[in-house]
Amino acid sequence: MRELTYGQGIKEGMRIKMLENPDVCIFGEDVGIFGGCFGVTAGLVEEFGEKRVRDTPISEGAIIGAAVGSAAIGLRPIPELMFVDFSTVGMDQLVNQAAKMRYMFGGKLKLPMVVRLPSGGGVAAAAQHSQSLEAWFTHVPGLKVVYPSNAQDAIGLMLTAIDDDNPVIYLENKTLYAMPGEVEDEVKPIPFGKANIKKEGSDVTIISYGKQVYDALKAAELLAKDGIDAEVIDLRSLYPLDKEAIVESVKKTHKVVLVSEEAKRGAYTGDVAAMIAEECFYECDAPIKRVGSLNCPIPFSGVLESYVLPNEVDIVQAVKSLF
Amino acid sequence: MKLSNENIIEMYTKMIKIRKFENRAMNLFAEGQIGGFVHLYIGEEAVATGVCSSLRPDDCITSTHRGHGHIIAKGGDLKYMMAELFGKETGYCKGKGGSMHIADATKGILGANGIVGAGQNIACGAGLAFQYKGTDQVCACFFGDASTNQSTFHEGLNLASTWKLPVVFVCENNGYGISVSQAKHQNITDISQRAVAYNIPGITVDGNDVFAVYEAVNEAVARARKGQGPTLIECKTYRWRGHFEGDPTVYRPPGELEQWKKKDPIPRVEKYMLENNVMTQAEVDKLNGTIDALVEEAVDFALASKMPDVSSAVEDVYTDIVEEGRSR
Numbered sequence: 033m034r035e036l037t038y039g040q041g042i043k044e045g046m047r048i049k050m051l052e053n054p055d056v057c058i059f060g061e062d063v064g065i066f067g068g069c070f071g072v073t074a075g076l077v078e079e080f081g082e083k084r085v086r087d088t089p090i091s092e093g094a095i096i097g098a099a100v101g102s103a104a105i106g107l108r109p110i111p112e113l114m115f116v117d118f119s120t121v122g123m124d125q126l127v128n129q130a131a132k133m134r135y136m137f138g139g140k141l142k143l144p145m146v147v148r149l150p151s152g153g154g155v156a157a158a159a160q161h162s163q164s165l166e167a168w169f170t171h172v173p174g175l176k177v178v179y180p181s182n183a184q185d186a187i188g189l190m191l192t193a194i195d196d197d198n199p200v201i202y203l204e205n206k207t208l209y210a211m212p213g214e215v216e217d218e219v220k221p222i223p224f225g226k227a228n229i230k231k232e233g234s235d236v237t238i239i240s241y242g243k244q245v246y247d248a249l250k251a252a253e254l255l256a257k258d259g260i261d262a263e264v265i266d267l268r269s270l271y272p273l274d275k276e277a278i279v280e281s282v283k284k285t286h287k288v289v290l291v292s293e294e295a296k297r298g299a300y301t302g303d304v305a306a307m308i309a310e311e312c313f314y315e316c317d318a319p320i321k322r323v324g325s326l327n328c329p330i331p332f333s334g335v336l337e338s339y340v341l342p343n344e345v346d347i348v349q350a351v352k353s354l355f
Numbered sequence: 356m357k358l359s360n361e362n363i364i365e366m367y368t369k370m371i372k373i374r375k376f377e378n379r380a381m382n383l384f385a386e387g388q389i390g391g392f393v394h395l396y397i398g399e400e401a402v403a404t405g406v407c408s409s410l411r412p413d414d415c416i417t418s419t420h421r422g423h424g425h426i427i428a429k430g431g432d433l434k435y436m437m438a439e440l441f442g443k444e445t446g447y448c449k450g451k452g453g454s455m456h457i458a459d460a461t462k463g464i465l466g467a468n469g470i471v472g473a474g475q476n477i478a479c480g481a482g483l484a485f486q487y488k489g490t491d492q493v494c495a496c497f498f499g500d501a502s503t504n505q506s507t508f509h510e511g512l513n514l515a516s517t518w519k520l521p522v523v524f525v526c527e528n529n530g531y532g533i534s535v536s537q538a539k540h541q542n543i544t545d546i547s548q549r550a551v552a553y554n555i556p557g558i559t560v561d562g563n564d565v566f567a568v569y570e571a572v573n574e575a576v577a578r579a580r581k582g583q584g585p586t587l588i589e590c591k592t593y594r595w596r597g598h599f600e601g602d603p604t605v606y607r608p609p610g611e612l613e614q615w616k617k618k619d620p621i622p623r624v625e626k627y628m629l630e631n632n633v634m635t636q637a638e639v640d641k642l643n644g645t646i647d648a649l650v651e652e653a654v655d656f657a658l659a660s661k662m663p664d665v666s667s668a669v670e671d672v673y674t675d676i677v678e679e680g681r682s683r
Contacts, residue, residue, distance in 0.1 A: 057487065083487065088514070089510075089513055089514060089517065091510045091513065091514060093476055093506060093507050093510045094476045094479060094507075094510035094511060094513070094514040096476070097473075097475070097476020097477050097479060097480060097507065097510070097511070098476055098477075098479045098480035098483050098514065099480060100476070100477050100480055101417075101465070101476065101477035101478060101479060101480020101481040101482070101483065101484065101494075102480040102481065102483045102484040102487070103480070104460070104465055104477070104480070104481065104484075105415070105480070105481050105484035105485070106484060106488070107483075107484045107487060107488075109480075124470055124473060124507075125473070125476060125477075128469075128470050128473065129468075129470070129473055129477065133458075133466060134671060134672070134673075134674070135451055135671050135672050136448060136451060136452040136456035136458070136466070137447070137448050137451075137452060137456065137458040137460070137466055138446070138447060138448035138449035138450075138451050138452060138458075138671060139449070139670065139671030140447075140448075140458065140459075140460055141458065141460050141466075142674060173672050173678065174672055174673070176673070196675075197674040197675070198673045198674055198675070272676060
């Protein structure tokens with residue numbers, strides 16, 4: 033075992049595949065000498081050269097579009113947009129091109145591309161640099177969406193994402209980049225659609241991903257003091273979704289709380305909640321609860337931002353309301 | 356530049372193939388045999404033909420909503436195209452794409468596209484892949500006059516010029532963005548002027564003169580193959596039909612279409628061939644008969660083909676996941 037930060041994990045996943053396959057390349061905003069806005073690609077241009085680690089103009093449509101075109105011809109590009117918020121500028125290329133080309137063309141094309149999108153709030157970046165937009169991507173057939181919560185998963189999910197022949201949206205949480213974590217010496221690819229049970233429990237299932245996994249674990253500790261034994265699931269892969277792990281857990285605990293940092297209205301967690309209702313409604317002995325951000329843009333001021341974003345206290349309250 | 360008789364006959368063949376395919380599609384639409392949005396290329400045949408005749412089989416194109424001509428010129432098979440217009444399982448896209456999304460990656464056709472301005476950045480990606488792999492392939496990117504007002508046009512030209520990507524940007528200026536004339540949608544007459552902003556060559560040619568298009572594109576392709584970057588070529592042309600079939604074209608001034616019909620690109624080539632002994636009238640007639648038969652064969656193939664099995668609707672979304680179907 034060794035210790036790596038989340039950001040280093042993301043980089044290691046890319047680096048392993050770049051060493052293995054000359055068709056894997058990175059391009060995006062300031063990914064070269066600057067090392068990426070959050071330092072994730074630091075050192076890669078020195079190691080692999082400017083051909084494989086390329087700074088682009090600030091031109092999101094061109095970044096995603098070039099990924100689509102080059103993937104169609106046989107590269108395995110990893111485009112990075114500096115913030116998930118900027119995906120709006122390249123959204124046509126993601127939604128109308130990347131996600132649909134294979135289908136529209138009758139399955140005769142592969143688009144192996146991994147789009148890296150730093151997400152989430154908590155860094156005083158205000159409304160246009162703090163969003164959690166996973167529901168936009170999971171809503172679009174043709175995209176796969178993953179969201180690692182730790183260094184080990186960041187590596188394993190990246191290895192799988194780069195080898196996948198479909199467009200993969202790889203979401204990263206900004207507040208986790210510097211977080212250290214234990215990592216196996218040789219990390220294996222983590223198959224998509226496999227959730228990770230972070231803590232087993234018998235009284236309630238808390239489903240989360242990304243940064244909220246830590247909030248959920250904190251909440252579980254607080255709940256334990258009150259004699260509530262919570263199970264915490266880290267989805268890791270939002271689509272494909274590990275329905276089986278969720279249903280199994282609900283059958284055991286009969287209570288569910290879903291947690292994400294998204295504005296609660298129209299959130300991805302709503303879709304998972306609906307799935308639970310459809311698949312195992314009669315296993316639930318209490319309402320399915322969701323915890324998310326408030327339905328407002330993310331504010332700048334620290335006091336406002338921490339009020340808008342969810343935390344462990346909100347999760348504890350949601351869980352307790354079920355008992 | 357000297358074109359061989361064989362080259363000229365090949366170009367003429369492509370042009371009449373496009374014209375006859377489109378005329379047949381027009382009739383099939385009018386008869387209600389095919390549906391959806393059908394954007395016909397009649398009148399613009401010299402552009403696709405001149406461009407694709409400058410390309411090798413391993414070069415790529417990106418196309419537009421008005422894509423039939425590009426696809427035929429790049430070697431698309433009329434049978435599979437026609438079957439796709441009918442939504443049949445034997446169509447290029449197994450009935451999932453229709454007129455606006457025909458693609459054939461094996462022939463370098465990266466797809467017709469329903470989004471105005473989507474192709475420029477995809478073409479950059481294809482060019483990037485060629486440059487990255489060190490091949491001398493190029494990508495020709497077709498788009499209309501109105502798409503040059505989209506941000507993607509500027510993003511694409513900026514990226515391609517900065518990275519010297521092997522892309523030839525071909526603007527088919529047919530004078531209209533759907534119903535809005537060029538004078539009402541941009542403050543320039545020659546779109547090739549926009550190349551100045553990206554420090555690349557910008558050329559305007561008569562888009563109804565297949566030889567002029569060929570010559571300009573040939574030079575641009577040669578530059579691209581040598582690593583000298585992209586070129587913007589504006590081909591001034593005109594679509595004879597409306598934006599799509601069913602468009603009553605109320606926005607056209609009287610007499611405009613008739614003026615352009617006098618500049619029909621096909622008789623121009625015929626005239627050249629007869630005057631220069633490339634083909635005799637009898638040979639021209641025979642070739643026309645052969646292509647008529649080919650188009651009819653395509654229609655017969657489409658009519659005889661089966662509709663897709665409904666279960667296929669949830670296939671091909673991903674390479675490895677089949678989505679859930681219905682129980683009915």
